[in-house]
Each structure stands twice: as structure tokens, then as C-alpha cells.
Amino acid sequence: MNRREFIAGLGGAVAWPMVARGQQPVSVIGFLSSLSSNYIARMSPAVREGLSETGYVEGQNVAVEYRSAEGQYDRLPGLVTDLVSRKVSVILAGGGSDPVKLAKAATNTIPIVFISAADPINAGVVASFSRPEGNVTGVSLIGSALEAKRLELLRQLVPGASRIGVLVNQKYPDADLQTREAQEAAEAMKRQIEIVRASTESEVETAFATLAQRGTDALLVAQDVFFNSRRELLVTLAARHKLPTIYNQREYAEIGGLISYGTHFADGYRQAGVYVGKILKGANPRDLPILQPTRFEFVINLKTAKALGLDVPPELLARADEVIE
Secondary structure, three states, X not given: OOHHHHHHHHOOEEEEOOOOOOOOOOEEEEEEEOOOHHHXXXXXXXXXXXXXXXXXXXXXXXXXXXXXXXXXXXXXXXXXXXXXXXXXXXXXXXXXXXXXXXXXXXXXXXXXXXXXXXXXXXXXXXXOOOOOOOOEEEEEXXXXXXXXXHHHHHHHHOOOOOEEEEEEOOOOOOHHHHHXXXXXXXXXXXXXXXXXXXXXXXXXXXXXXXXXXXXXXXXXXXXXHHHHOOHHHHHHHXXXXXXXXXXXXXXHHHOOOOEXXXXXXXXXXXXXXXXXXXXXXXXXXXXXXXEOOOOEEEEEEHHHHHHOOOOOOHHHHHHOOEEEO
């Protein structure tokens, strides 16, 4: 059984001490995520890369306790309580602002490094990007500030789309910002926009059916932790309804989604790993400014475009970081 299968089998609380017999790691990192364990497995190499840049190697001088809520927010409090009770050295909180907010409420002594696409100030995580207070710092992936850009890319790919849907999770901290950005962008492009909301799998299926009934020409799936944990469902429904759709992460395009544009999430997790390593070496979180992304990814799935009968403009192909054929 490989590591990824092992994670998926355990589901929620996952512990990989990765310590050779006879060795005892100096520190233990609590890796907390609201996303799926499969997603953690995808991002863990990036975290380990960041740790290695500061001299830490999992299984040699540091151990990691992995905890995944599998996209179910109600499981997060128990996972936070578990990590705090284990007195881990640092909590690495990923997958939206809920993990870091719950960890922050649970402890003011254990350092916390977050990775979130939601605005950390708007979410109440920190008061300042330059000098975060208390025991929290991290990486802001600004995923929710890119909806207008995604809508413009979708318009270029489907120029005949006069009615564009936007799927938003009303429970996401930046839902109002996403809706406002999309509405303003649609108005500037002189396109009609249809906002649909969903926070459960059944609501997602209903949202797609509603868009189909209303004759929607294309769809933007807004940045959201729950959506990212249900990538297969979203891509399947988009294909079923023959709806050209843009997403926020390359993982969608890799499994058949039409197009994605967003922050290079793996690099964000690498940056978080660097911060965890610095804290393990003695840095104070309040002295580490909130990092913002420097890398973005634009991916087109040409096979899906052909299945939808779309001719991808040469200028878009030239701009893409990756074209999947």
C-alpha cells in the first residue's frame, strides 16, 4: 500500500511520525487541513521542500502529525483540540481560514502558520500583513481576488457566452467579495451573470441543473475549500451539462476540467514550510510578515475543449503555463 492509499484509508486523523527506529525528532509539526487527505498528500512534498530549505527533514529531525477534515468543517474543532493536547511545536493550518481561526482560538502559545486563499484581514486572522500579532503568521494565496481575471479568461475562451454562471459557496469567508468582483467584471464585459450558491454536494448538483435550465453558456467556479475537496464532482457535472467552466486550481484541469487560473498553490505550501522551519529555529511569528504569492498558473485542457467543440484562441494557448492534450 502506498502513502496516498494509506492516507485515504485513514480518512480523518492521520499520523506519519516517519521516525527511524532509535531516533527521536526534535520537534513535531501538526499539519491541520480542512481539505481531503489526498489533497494533503499532494501538497506535502512542497511543505517538505520548504522545511528542507531551513534544514529540516521529515523522519530525521522533525516529525509531522497529519489531520484532515475531509472537507467537513464540523470535524475541525476536534482535530484542533487533538493537536493542541499533543503539544505540537507548530501548527500548519491549511485549507481556508477556518483551520487557523480555530487553532488561534484554541492556543495562544503554539505558533501557527496558515495557508489560505481567503483575505486573512477580512477573515479576522491577522490585523496586518506587515506585522501580524500574537502567535500567527502565514501565506495569503489571494485566490478570492482573482475572480475577475478568471471571468475575463472565460470570456476569451467562449466569446459567444452572453450568460455566465458563477458558483459561490455562501459559507466561504470571501463569498461577498467574490460575488461583487464577478458582478463588476461581468458589467464591464457587458455580459449577463447568474450567481448560484451551494455548500453541500446536493446543492452543487441543484446549482448545475438550475444553470442548465436557464440556458447558461459558461461557468466560473469560485475559490472555495469545499469546492476544492469536491473537484471530481464539479468536473463531472460540468461535462454532463456540457458547460465550459473555469476553476481556480490546476488540479481541476488535470482531471478533465476545461481551464484553470490561480495562485501556484504548491509554491504557497513551500513558502509555509519555510516559515515553519524558521519558527522551529526560534523565529517569532509576529516578526514574520504575511507572505503573498509570486507565482500563478494558467492551465488549459485541450482534450476537454475539443469535447465541448471549442476552438482555443492561439493567444490563450501561447499564454498557458501548461496545455493538457
